[in-house]
Amino acid sequence: TIAKLSITASLLDSIAVLVISCPCAMGLATPTALMVGIGRAAKNGILIKGGDTIENFATIKTIVFDKTGTITTGKFKIDKIETFGIEENEIKGMLFHIEKHSSHPIAKSLVNECKSFANNFIGNNLVEFKEEKGLGISAKDNTGITYLISSYQGAKDLTTDSTHSLYVISNDKLLATIDLTDELKLNAKETITELKKKGIKTVLLSGDSNFKCQQIANDLGMDAFYGERSPSQKIAIISNLVKESPTAMVGDGINDAPALTKATVGISMSNATQVAINSAQIIILNSNDLSFIIKALNLSKHTLLTIKQNLFWAFFYNVIAIPFAAIGMLSPMIAAMSMGFSDVIVVGNSLRLNLKKIFS
DSSP states (O other), rough: OOTTHHHHHHHHHHHHHHHHOOOOHHHHHHHHHHHHHHHHHHHHTTTESSSHHHHHHTTEEEEEEOOOIIIBBBOOEEEEEEESSSHHHHHHHHHHHTTTTOOHHHHHHHHHHHHHGGOOOOOOOOOEEEEETEEEEEEEEEEEEEEEEGGGGGGEEESSSSSSSSSEEEEEEEEEEEEEEEOOOHHHHHHHHHHHTEEEEEHHHHEHHHHHHHHHHHHTTSEEEEEEEOHHHHHHHHHHHHHHHHHEEOOOSSSGGHHHHHHHEEETTTSSSSSHHHHOOOEOOOOTTTTHHHHHHHHHHHHHHHHHHHHHHHHHHHHHHHHHHHOOOOOOOHHHHHHHHHHHHHHHHHHGGGGGGOOO
């Protein structure tokens, strides 16, 4: 005997300690919760890429929204066209022939609305189409005349009026200003209000005019807005916000893709461009309802809480049982049963995510 214990008893106590200290429950704590959380999200129309996305999104303090196609439906209608020395129908024909070469949501709406005016544009054959992100799209005809359809950024040398949606320019001459209307998405205001209740800062970031952005930000009660921003400027703003606190970006266009990758978590709608979807970590399948962002946030927070609970129970069993095993009060069989029970507790707690009232 050694220290009044037989070799057999010492060996059994050692085995009991080894069994108790086996980190099975700790190994199951995080992946089981993430598996259930991601699965439930998918069933409710939210696709999440990777478990770290859930953990990161649960800690978000700021959410930045793009405007066109994200806060708004992206289905534009022409509200008013003011022309200068040219017929309105010819402007519509020009919009059709030029904007059909653009991938921007505004362009798609304009093409659908102006296609019946295609023959009203009397310009020569258009060539050399060039789309500049955050500015607009231009084209030349075979006589060398340049046409540009742009935001105020492209027209600020020709006018001081920045309240219009689009400006039509030909050879540095302003031909027309266009005002567009766009509806807010379903539950947009309710989503912003709920985020603010949760202590999350909301920001509008867009390439559209400051006038339009301020109008929408004020209507929704958002904390801040940035208008007339190019893709590179969007990246800079997101980078600065990320340095201050964990920041999510919600966007849908090619212009938003770089900013989505720069954010702590990128969120995209299912009807977004493929580039934006590939750049995002969370994809909302119901692209017309912003309240799914709240659902994704609630699910992330509940999943992170479940992970913490699982880790507590895993450590709790170890901390309590190892001393008892070390002094010979637990046989290897009881130790194995205890650790098996801790695994059941961890898995069962994770499965509770399927029953919790997360989506109201």
